[in-house]
Amino acid sequence: MKNNYLLLVTNKTLIPKLSKESNITFLFPVEEFTVGFPNTFKIEEIREPHAYLFVNRLLDNEGIESFKSLLKDLPSNIEGIVFDDIGILQILKENTTLKKILFLNHFNCNYKSINTYLEYVDSVVVSTDITDMEVSEILEHAINPLVLYTFGHVSIMYSRRQLISNYNEHFKKNVESISTLTNDLGSHFKIVENKYGTVIYTDKPFNGLRYREKKNVWYHLINTLLLSDEEILEIIHKKDNLTEKYPYTYLSESETIVRIKER
Amino acid sequence: MVELLAPAGNLERLKIAFLYGADAVYIGGYEYSLRANAINFSIDELKEAVRFAHDLNKRVYVTVNIVFHNKDLDGLKEYLIELAQIGVDAVIVSDIAVIEVIKDNHIPLEIHLSTQASILNYESALFYKELGVKRIVLAREASRKDIKIIKEKTGLDLECFIQGAMCTSFSGKCVLSNVVTNRDSNRGGCAQVCRWTFDINHESEIFSMTPKDLNMSIYLKDMMDIGVNSFKVEGRMRSVYYIATVIYEYRHLFDKIKSNTLTECDILYSNDIINRCANRESTHQFYDKLPTHEEQYYLGRDEMSNQDFLGIVKGAKDGLVWVEERNYFKVGDVVEFFGPNMEPKTYQIHTMYNESMESIDVARHPRMQVFLKLDTLLPENTMMRLKVFDKNNYL
Structure with a gap:
């Protein structure tokens, strides 16, 4: 069976290259409702059939009212929405038109939570912060097929603060809104800011292509941010898991430590 | 109902928090708490904490606010039942799994939704309200x-939080610690990587994300007016002295608001005391605007440690005030005592003795038992600090 991909689009040039492929659903970061993306889409720019909207901003009351307005005029090609804010879940509880996928970033690390949310949504994106084995356990227990974050840079911090602008203001600099951070240990990260906040990503893309073997998966989410069109085409079209080219497995191989004494 | 809510990392701090004016305290058990490296409470200690609080007609909330992994679910139901049997007044949770376990098993526990859930809008709040939060x-x-x-x-x-450290990130939306140190930030192991220093694109200046602390003292009345019920102080890892100082000052401000006698002088004085004790600068962060560069530090962990905390009163002996020392003090020092239900008292130390009742000029050793001759005795658990601020200067 062919894998279904949910392709989080950040580069408009990619769409025509993949629009004919039946197993690809495009996921568009929506202007005013996302953080961590240099390119976002206005609703009227989204013309692909069966398109999904990506809304990962945590919304204040004003944001939630704007989102309600956006829902009123959604064109018919919008099939679903992937979102983080529970307020959106509440608004969409009675909506049977849109497919709903909850991507509660850094939560949903266990099957009980996921099955609870599945009472309200069509699917849930499994946390990126758990091991391969934990992912399998969740899939085994899940009452509906789930979405797995299968490839891409991982968001590891989301701040409401405009951290790059603040740096520029403080030091009278002009650092760009997508930049590279390096800590004292030499670890690198990508940092992206817009007016709604700042997101830090892993420097390297997480390679979870091996997850394509797993059962009970509705979509494999591919985040194209910071990847070239050629890289994305290769990731989707090659059956190989590309582990040599993309060796970074993020947190999927060993469990994190809860208490220092466990070390 | 307006409540002053204090943190407590262990039983001693819990008792101090209540004695100094907290209406409620939040604590963590050995399991499922986001401050895994605090001492935290055993089941027996939880029982004692609840007994102590309820005797004073006060409340205890227990944090069960980690993000649960599959294996963490084992034993959760039994733990929650035990908390209910102990009589804790609420649990603070962030993971919907905990809410489900409570509901499924009809466990009589009040549920508070943790700040980890990052609630910013009323629709989210309504979702959880319908779940019984x-x-x-x-x-x-x-x-x-x-x-x-x-x-x-x-x-x-x-x-709402009114005092203490801020995360750079939305709470719950950061796993920098997991990635850099393999310590799980959403299960109590946060290594505070956001307080480290970075460079950005190899620019010459230090890139920092570190926020200054939160201090809402000037907005307490306004927060009460818009309907905030519980005013929360952050810091389950903080010391007895910090808890005593901060809770004492906020209690004082609350009482002044209640009696309609709060002045700007009160706020400024309390602010200076709190900020010095916290060792960091503070601001009111997101309340009235989006924080700018002025609400951050750019030099990493910019903490200003001091040795103001001199000791704790343990009681009285032969007409002398018995103090257990924390930091160096000597004859001639001007010190201040503050404690439950008392205004701060200032003294200059003229005479002091060691445990053998020998006259001494200097108390050098932490935990040393020292006896002071003052014009009055002071109750147990009164704090002794170096006098730095004089309220008369604020009038």
Whole structure:
């Protein structure tokens, strides 16, 4: 069976290259409702059939009212929405038109939570912060097929603060809104800011292509941010898991430590 | 109902928090708490904590606010049942799995939603209200406008942070610690990587994300007016002295608000005391605007440690005040005592003795037992500090 991909689009040039492929659903970061993306889409720019909207901003009351307005005029090609804010879940509880996928970033690390949310949504994106084995356990227990974050840079911090602008203001600099951070240990990260906040990503893309073997998966989410069109085409079209080219497995191989004494 | 809510990392701090004026305390058990490296409470200690609080007609909330992994679910139901049997007044949770376990098993526990859930809008709050949540601990990013609307549209009890350290990130939305140190930030192991220093694109200046602390003392009255019910102090890892100082000052401000006698002088004086004790600068962060570069540090962990905390009064002996020392003090020092139900008292030390009742000029050793001759005795658990601020200068 062919894998279904949910392709989080950040580069408009990619769409025509993949629009004919039946197993690809495009996921568009929506202007005013996302953080961590240099390119976002206005609703009227989204013309692909069966398109999904990506809304990962945590919304204040004003944001939630704007989102309600956006829902009123959604064109018919919008099939679903992937979102983080529970307020959106509440608004969409009675909506049977849109497919709903909850991507509660850094939560949903266990099957009980996921099955609870599945009472309200069509699917849930499994946390990126758990091991391969934990992912399998969740899939085994899940009452509906789930979405797995299968490839891409991982968001590891989301701040409401405009951290790059603040740096520029403080030091009278002009650092760009997508930049590279390096800590004292030499670890690198990508940092992206817009007016709604700042997101830090892993420097390297997480390679979870091996997850394509797993059962009970509705979509494999591919985040194209910071990847070239050629890289994305290769990731989707090659059956190989590309582990040599993309060796970074993020947190999927060993469990994190809860208490220092466990070390 | 307006509540001053204090943190406590162990039983001693819990008792101090209550004695110094907290209406309620939040604590963690050995399991499922986001401060895994605090000492935390055993089941027996939880029982004693609840007994102590209820004897004073006060409340204890227990954090069960980790993000649960599959294996963490084992034993959760039994733990929650035990908390209910102990009589804790509420549990603070962030993971919907905990809410489900409580509901599925009809466990009689009041549920408060942790700030880890990052609630900023009323629709989110309504979702959890329908699940049976009684109180929302709002995201620290919530503005005055957001708080007011959430209150008006939901009628829920709202809890807001008023004092203490801030995360750079939305709480729960950061796993920098996991990635850099393999310590799980959402299961109590946060290594505070956001307080480290970075460079950005190899620019010459230090890139920092470190926020200054939160201090809402000037907005307490306004927060009460818009419907905040519980005023929360951060810091389950903080010391007895910090808890005593901060809770004492906020209690004082609360009481002044209640009696309609609060002055700007009171706020400025309390602010100086709190900030010095906290060792960091503070601001009011997101309440009235989006924080700018002025609400951050650019030199990493910019902490100003001091040795103001001199000792704790343990009682009296032969007409002398018995103090257990924490930091160096000597004859001639001007010191201040503050404690439960007393105004701060200033003394200059003229005469002091060691345990053998030999006259001494200097108390050098932490935990040393020292006896002071003052013009009055002082109750147990009174704090002794170096006098730095004089309230008369604020009038």
